Amino acid sequence: MAIVRDGFPASEGIVSGPVHILHWGVPEVPHETITPDRIEEEEEKFNAAREWAKGRIREVRHTTAERLGTMEARIFEPQLAMLDDAEVVDGTIRYIRENRLTAARAFDWRMLELQALWIRTRNPMVLDRLNDVEDLQVRVLHYLLDRPEPGDLDSLDEPVIVVARSVSPSLTAQMDPDRTLGVATDMGTRTSHWAILARSMQIPAVVGLLDISQVAWEGQEAILDGRIGRVVLDPNDRDREVYRARKVRLEEWEKELELVSKADTVTNDGQPVALRANVDLPSEVVRARDQGAEGIGLFRTEFLVVGRSSMPEEEEQYQAYRQAAEAFPDGAVVIRTYDLGGDKFPMFLQMAREENPFLGWRAIRVCLDRLDLFRPQLRAFLRATVHGDVRIMLPLVNDVEEILRVRELLGEEEENLKREGIPYYSGYKVGILLETPAAALDAAELARHCDFFSIGTNDLVQYTLAVDRTNPRLAHLYNPFHPAVVRQLHQVARVGRAAGIEVSVCGEMAANPLGAYLLLGLDIWSLSVAWPAVSEVRKVIREFRVEDARNAARKALAAPTGRDVVQCLVEGVGSSVDLSIFSGRWSLSLP
Ligand code: PEP
Numbered sequence: 001m002a003i004v005r006d007g008f009p010a011s012e013g014i015v016s017g018p019v020h021i022l023h024w025g026v027p028e029v030p031h032e033t034i035t036p037d038r039i040e041e042e043e044e045k046f047n048a049a050r051e052w053a054k055g056r057i058r059e060v061r062h063t064t065a066e067r068l069g070t071m072e073a074r075i076f077e078p079q080l081a082m083l084d085d086a087e088v089v090d091g092t093i094r095y096i097r098e099n100r101l102t103a104a105r106a107f108d109w110r111m112l113e114l115q116a117l118w119i120r121t122r123n124p125m126v127l128d129r130l131n132d133v134e135d136l137q138v139r140v141l142h143y144l145l146d147r148p149e150p151g152d153l154d155s156l157d158e159p160v161i162v163v164a165r166s167v168s169p170s171l172t173a174q175m176d177p178d179r180t181l182g183v184a185t186d187m188g189t190r191t192s193h194w195a196i197l198a199r200s201m202q203i204p205a206v207v208g209l210l211d212i213s214q215v216a217w218e219g220q221e222a223i224l225d226g227r228i229g230r231v232v233l234d235p236n237d238r239d240r241e242v243y244r245a246r247k248v249r250l251e252e253w254e255k256e257l258e259l260v261s262k263a264d265t266v267t268n269d270g271q272p273v274a275l276r277a278n279v280d281l282p283s284e285v286v287r288a289r290d291q292g293a294e295g296i297g298l299f300r301t302e303f304l305v306v307g308r309s310s311m312p313e314e315e316e317q318y319q320a321y322r323q324a325a326e327a328f329p330d331g332a333v334v335i336r337t338y339d340l341g342g343d344k345f346p347m348f349l350q351m352a353r354e355e356n357p358f359l360g361w362r363a364i365r366v367c368l369d370r371l372d373l374f375r376p377q378l379r380a381f382l383r384a385t386v387h388g389d390v391r392i393m394l395p396l397v398n399d400v401e402e403i404l405r406v407r408e409l410l411g412e413e414e415e416n417l418k419r420e421g422i423p424y425y426s427g428y429k430v431g432i433l434l435e436t437p438a439a440a441l442d443a444a445e446l447a448r449h450c451d452f453f454s455i456g457t458n459d460l461v462q463y464t465l466a467v468d469r470t471n472p473r474l475a476h477l478y479n480p481f482h483p484a485v486v487r488q489l490h491q492v493a494r495v496g497r498a499a500g501i502e503v504s505v506c507g508e509m510a511a512n513p514l515g516a517y518l519l520l521g522l523d524i525w526s527l528s529v530a531w532p533a534v535s536e537v538r539k540v541i542r543e544f545r546v547e548d549a550r551n552a553a554r555k556a557l558a559a560p561t562g563r564d565v566v567q568c569l570v571e572g573v574g575s576s577v578d579l580s581i582f583s584g585r586w587s588l589s590l591p
C-alpha cells in the first residue's frame with residue numbers, strides 16, 4: 001500500500017523516481033591507539049584531511065557562486081574558518097600526541113567534546129551552526145577513514161529523489177539539478193537555508209515530513225509534489241494516474257502562463273493590480289523580473305547575515321540593493337530590514353537562548369538594540385535610493401515608537417551621508433510589515449507615521465492563532481482563512497485606504513488563488529508573492545472580476561468558520577480558475 005506523507009512545500013515541481021536515502025551522518029570511528037613513531041604521520045594525515053575538506057568546500061562555494069552568485073556563496077565561509085579554528089585543530093593534535101589516538105579518533109573526540117560544550121550553552125546561534133559542524137565532521141572523517149564521501153550522487157545510475165533526515169546548505173549546493181529530481185526531508189522549514197537554495201536552484205523539495213527518512217528505503221518508487229508538500233512512497237496505479245494527470249495539467253498550465261507573460265496584471269473587469277515579487281537571495285531579483293514582476297515587494301535581507309561569521313558590510317548591501325533597483329527602473333523595490341531571531345540566528349550576534357524565540361528578541365527589536373548592525377543597513381538603503389524607487393520596510397512593528405525611532409536613525413544617517421558628500425534621495429518611503437494582531441488593531445495610529453503597509457500574513461496567522469508556523473504537527477491548524485485573520489485583513493485594508501497609504505500583502509496567502517481573490521475582494525490592489533509564483537498569480541488575477549470578489553469577501557467576512565470562509569471564496573471563484581492546480585494547499589484538498 002502506498003505511504004503518503006504531508007510536509008511543507010519548499011520548492012515547486014512534481015517529480016517521480018527512485019528514492020536515494022542520503023545517510024549524511026557522522027560515521028562510527030573505531031577506537032584505535034598508535035605507537036609513538038606514528039604520531040607525526042597521523043598529524044600529517046589530519047592536516048591533509050583538513051586541506052582536502054577545505055578544497056571541497058571551496059569547490060562548493062565556487063559552484064554556488066556560479067549558479068547563484070558570490071554573495072550567496074559566502075555562507076560557506078564559517079565552515080572554512082572552522083577548519084582552521086585553534087580549538088578544533090590544536091585540540092585534535094593534542095589528542096594525537098598525548099593520548100596516542102589515530103587522527104580520526106582524535107578529531108572525532110575533539111568534535112564531540114566541542115559539540116557537547118556548545119550544546120550545553122544552549123545558545124541558539126551555536127545550535128544553528130551544529131548542522132555546519134556536522135557537515136565538516138562527515139567530510140573530514142570520511143577522508144580519514146578512507147571511505148567514499150557521502151552525498152555524492154555522481155556514482156548513481158539514474159536521477160533520484162533524495163530522502164534524508166536533514167541536509168546542509170553545502171550538500172544542497174553540491175546537488176546537480178540533472179541528477180537530483182527532488183529532495184524530501186524529515187526536518188526543516190520553508191525558510192531553512194538549504195530550502196532557499198533548493199528553490200533558487202529549482203530543485204523540487206518538501207520539508208518537515210517528520211519520518212520520511214525512516215519509512216522510505218533505497219530504490220523505492222516515490223512521487224514528490226513540491227507544489228503542495230506531499231510525498232507518496234510506493235504509489236499504486238491510481239496514485240500514478242492522479243499525479244500523471246496532475247503533471248500534464250501543470251504543463252498545460254505553464255503554457256497558459258506563457259501566453260500572458262507579457263500581459264498587464266489587471267482583473268477581468270479592468271482593475272490594475274501591482275504584482276511584485278518576494279526574494280530571499282539577490283540572484284533571484286533577475287528571475288523575478290523574468291517572471292514579469294512589477295517590482296520587489298519583499299526583499300528579505302537575512303541572507304546577508306545568517307550563516308556568516310562576520311557582520312555584512314555596508315558596501316556589499318548597497319550593491320545588492322542597487323542591483324535590485326537597477327533591475328526595476330520603473331518599479332518599487334521594498335527592502336525589509338533584518339528579520340533576525342525567531343528561526344534565524346547569525347553567528348556573530350551572540351543571541352542568548354530564549355524559551356519562545358518567535359515571541360522574543362526578533363526583527364525590529366534586534367535592529368533597534370544593535371545599532372552596529374542596523375546603521376550600516378540604513379546607510380546602504382539610503383545610498384540605494386538614488387537608483388530607483390527603493391523603499392524601506394520594518395518587520396514586526398507593534399508600536400508607533402518603533403517607527404519614530406527608525407525615522408530618527410534615518411535622519412541621523414542622512415546627515416552623516418550629507419557630511420560625507422554621498423548622495424541619497426530624500427523622498428523615499430518608509431513602511432511597516434503588519435504581522436501581529438496588535439499592529440492590526442492599532443493600524444490607524446501606525447498609519448499616521450508610515451507611507452505604506454504590507455501585511456505579513458505568514459506571521460499574522462501564527463500570532464493570531466497562536467500556531468507556530470514552523471511546526472509540521474500544527475500545519476492543519478495554521479489557517480490563513482480563519483475568520484479572525486480575515487477580519488484583521490479587512491480592518492487593515494480599510495484603515496490604510498482611509499489614511500491614503502498603499503496596503504499590500506506579501507505573505508504566502510497572496511499566492512493562493514483563494515487568498516488573492518479574498519484580498520482583491522477587500523480592495524487590496526498590491527500583492528507580493530514568492531518569485532516563482534508571479535506569473536501564475538498574474539494569470540488568476542486576470543480571470544477575476546472585482547465585483548464578484550467583493551461579494552465573496554462580504555460573505556466571507558460574515559462566515560462563522562474558516563471552512564465557511566473557504567466555501568464562500570470557492571463559490572465566488574467558480575469556474576474562472578481551475579482550483580485543482582492548487583489543490584492541497586491550505587484548505588483545498590487533493591482527490
Ligand atoms: C510574513 O510574515 O508574512 C512575511 C512575509 O515575512 P516572513 O515570511 O519572512 O516572516
Ligand code: MG
Pocket residue numbers: 395435456458459
Ligand atoms: Mg514575517
